[in-house]
Amino acid sequence: MHTEQPSPDAEPRIWGGTTLTERREVRRAALLEAALDLIGESGAGAVTMRAVCRRAGLTDRYFYESFTSRDELLDVLYRLVADEFLEPMTAFAVVDDPSRDRALSEVLLDKVLADPRKSRLFLVEPYSSTGLGQTTIAVMPAFTRLIQDHLFAHIEDPVRRRLAAVTMASGNAGMFSAWLNGTLRASREQLVDHLVATIAAYRTMYR
CATH class of the missing domain: 1.10.10.60 (Homeodomain-like)
Incomplete structure (x- = not known):
């Protein structure tokens, strides 16, 4: 039939x-x-x-x-959260524009404060043994490229431009991790001022 x-x-x-x-x-x-x-x-x-x-x-x-597994769930979740952090940074990272540095810093801080769960996953958990190491390694280059190609576009030497971007990306990740886990005591305003000063320092260092 x-x-x-x-x-x-x-x-x-x-x-x-x-x-x-x-x-x-x-x-x-x-x-x-x-x-x-x-x-x-x-x-x-x-x-x-x-x-x-x-x-x-x-x-x-x-x-x-x-x-398929708990690790896959964490991988998917981490990448989704990373995209949420990358989006506002991309919108404000205008090529070598110091006048936007404070707006970019404020938007990043507001994103960190918006959902403590997501900030903990993205900025704190990669420093513990949670199986997120390889995912973090795969995701972070997108943030480094954003800094390298936009904030530090004025740096002509590609090695110096890369050094500045990698150092700033990893340093900020460590700073936010310490702030979120309570080992760094600082106000929102202090963090914004620090981010602006850090960007300015790199601009001056290699100009």
Whole structure:
């Protein structure tokens, strides 16, 4: 008996007003949000498949629907958060424009303060043994290139331009990590002033 196969162009099955793909995306978002909550409370070490599922109110079947492992979930989440940090920096990093340095610094600080969970994941957790090392190594060049190609475009020597960008990116990451974990006591205004002064120092050093 011949059974007619559905056409590839057929409409997706609707259940409860949503398609299967939409329901999967909702579950995936819930798992990512649950992981962020756990990171905000106890760090990335608290993120396990069972803990994430329990927080999201889902079974492990739905976890593996979206992620092959806990490490993959953290990798995906870290990259999403990194993109959120990169976006405002890209918008304000006008080529070699000192007049925008304070606006860029303020936007970066505001982003750090906007969601402590995301800031902890992006700026603190890579310094602990959470399995994020390789992901951080893969993501950070985008931030270095932004600094190198925009903030320090005036530096003609490519080696010096690269040195300035790498040093500033890694130094700021360490500074924010110390600030967020409480080992660096400074106000928002002090951090903004420091960022502006640091950019100016590099501009002067290699001009």
